[in-house]
Amino acid sequence: MAKGGHLLRVSKPDTRKMKPMQHILLDTDIGVDDALAIILALNSPELKVEAITSVSGNVHVDLCTRNLLMTLEAMRVREYPICAKGESQPLIKPLVTAAHVHGSDGLGDVTRLLTTDGSRLYPDPEPQLAAMAAVDLIIDLAGQYPDELILVPVGPLTNIAKAMIKHPARMRRVREIVLMGGAFETYGNVTTTAEFNIFADPHAAQLVLDFGVPITMVPLDVTHQVILTGKRLDAEIGERDDRLSQFLRDATRATMEYHQSHERFYGTYIHDALPIGLLTSPEFFETVEAFVQVETSGDLTQGMTIADLRSERPRPKPNARVCVRVHAEAFLRHFFDRILR
Ligand code: BDR
Ligand code: CA
Numbered sequence: 606m607a608k609g610g611h612l613l614r615v616s617k618p619d620t621r622k623m624k625p626m627q628h629i630l631l632d633t634d635i636g637v638d639d640a641l642a643i644i645l646a647l648n649s650p651e652l653k654v655e656a657i658t659s660v661s662g663n664v665h666v667d668l669c670t671r672n673l674l675m676t677l678e679a680m681r682v683r684e685y686p687i688c689a690k691g692e693s694q695p696l697i698k699p700l701v702t703a704a705h706v707h708g709s710d711g712l713g714d715v716t717r718l719l720t721t722d723g724s725r726l727y728p729d730p731e732p733q734l735a736a737m738a739a740v741d742l743i744i745d746l747a748g749q750y751p752d753e754l755i756l757v758p759v760g761p762l763t764n765i766a767k768a769m770i771k772h773p774a775r776m777r778r779v780r781e782i783v784l785m786g787g788a789f790e791t792y793g794n795v796t797t798t799a800e801f802n803i804f805a806d807p808h809a810a811q812l813v814l815d816f817g818v819p820i821t822m823v824p825l826d827v828t829h830q831v832i833l834t835g836k837r838l839d840a841e842i843g844e845r846d847d848r849l850s851q852f853l854r855d856a857t858r859a860t861m862e863y864h865q866s867h868e869r870f871y872g873t874y875i876h877d878a879l880p881i882g883l884l885t886s887p888e889f890f891e892t893v894e895a896f897v898q899v900e901t902s903g904d905l906t907q908g909m910t911i912a913d914l915r916s917e918r919p920r921p922k923p924n925a926r927v928c929v930r931v932h933a934e935a936f937l938r939h940f941f942d943r944i945l946r
Contacts, residue, residue, distance in 0.1 A: 627884055628653050628750050630743060632691070633877065634662025634760030634802075635672035636707035637860045641944065642759055642877035643676050644849070647686070648943045651885045655746055655754070658739035660691040662760035662805050663703045664711035667693075669760075672712045674730040679852035691739030691764040695806035698907075703801055706863055713859035715852070726855070743768040744775050751778040755884065759785040759877035761802050766809035769816050779818045783880045786810065787824035787897070787910035789927060795908065800825050803899055804908030811899040820925040821892060823879045824910065831879065831933045834872035835861045841941045850945070875940065882936050883928065889939070891930040894923035 629652050633639040646654050659669040670690045677685055694700055708714040718726040735742055743764060747754055756779055758765050769776045786802035793799040803810045814820065838857065842850045857873055865871045883890050895912035903909065912927060913920050 625651070626653050627651060627755055628655050628753050629755045629757050629884065630655055630746055631657045632660060632739070632743070632756060632758040632760065632764050633657065633669070633673070634660050634664070634666075635669040635676065636663030636703065636711045637713055637856055637873065638875050638877045639663070639759055640672065640676040640712060640856055641853075641875050641940075642881050643673070644680055644944045645878045645881045645940060646757075647680065647682065648946055649881065649885045652881070654686045655750070656687040656689065656735075656742055658689045658691045658742060658764055660739065660760045660764045661693050661695070661700050661702075662802065663707045664709075665693065665700070665702065666691055668711045670734070671729060672710070674733060675712065675715070675727055676852075678730045679727070679849055681848065685733055687735050687742065688733065689735040689737060689739040689742040692767060695761060695763050696766060696808045696812075698806070698808070701795075701805055703795075706860055708859045713856045715855045718855060727852075739764045740767045740771060744772040747772075747775045747779050752780055754778075755780050756782045757784070757880050757884070758782065759802070759880060761806035762786070762809035762813045763806045766806070766812040769812060773816075776816070777818065781819045781821065782813065783821045783823070783883060785823045785828065785877050785880050787822050787927070789824055789826050789910060789912055789914060791824075791826045791829065793909070794825060796905070798900075798906045799908030800910070803910055807899050807901045807908045810908075810910075811901055814897055814899065814924055821880075821883065821928065822897065822910075822925050823876075823883060823928045825876070827890070827928045827931045828874055828876035828879050830931050831875060831936055832870065832872050833857070833875050833937070834870065836871070837937070841945060845945070853944070878940055879928075879931065879936070882931075882939060886936070886939055889932045889936045890928050892926040892928050895925055895927045896921040896923050897925045897927065
């Protein structure tokens, strides 16, 4: 669905200056593509991942938190970033999940896989969590890194919105928010009009857009341009048989099967990896400025992101940058080079 014409739009490569080290906090509802984003972020030397916070979304936050630790375990991470458990319920509406896409455990049902001796191939990791809850950790880090911290939310925006409500002064010192969410000139993936992260907590999304911190949105329009096929994953992994390669195959299998039966390709989108790529390799992306609003109440349109991306029309002052294009193959090459390094 095209929400308005786009022929005269003026988009340009994102030319943000790459800083030697960017301090990020990844806020995530760890499903399959979130796990890939975590791996990419932790393997990106331009980023210092100060913390990873979980939030309910793809599955309940209890499972998301376990999936976070399981992903770190599969990576054999030597130094764990600070991890904290986040909010279990959206601000106002009841929780909706996407277990039908990500598996009932959120990680492609890897928790059901057994070894030859009958034990779990991916056992529950030791909980290694911060004593404080995600919202407080976000506020704390915003205070520790004033004007430096970049928030990268790749799930519903509940934790971020609650942190803004609880400590607006600290949160105004967040440098930027680079999020995965929204659908502008394309169909949604939950309803015809809404993308999952925004649909799951539209009130949080609107609050975050209204808050005034610089925001860049990476919507479905762009993430649907990058497809990780099963064939490509196999080819890139090749003969490797390390734990991470095994995890990549196991965690992506169910969602690839889902896309085979629903979208006729054996593969998956890697939505949440794209904001990480935008931070480390902005030259692969194009963005436009826009005034973005979220439909919070429509019966048919709740969670819809609305913006006029045409350049020739007068419009309100922009409150976000919206990513409109990605060089898909360049990004995929970069993605594999980093996650399989
Ligand atoms: C978003 O929804 C979730 O299912 C994915 O992890 C991604 O963050 C895509 O709409
Ligand atoms: Ca996600």
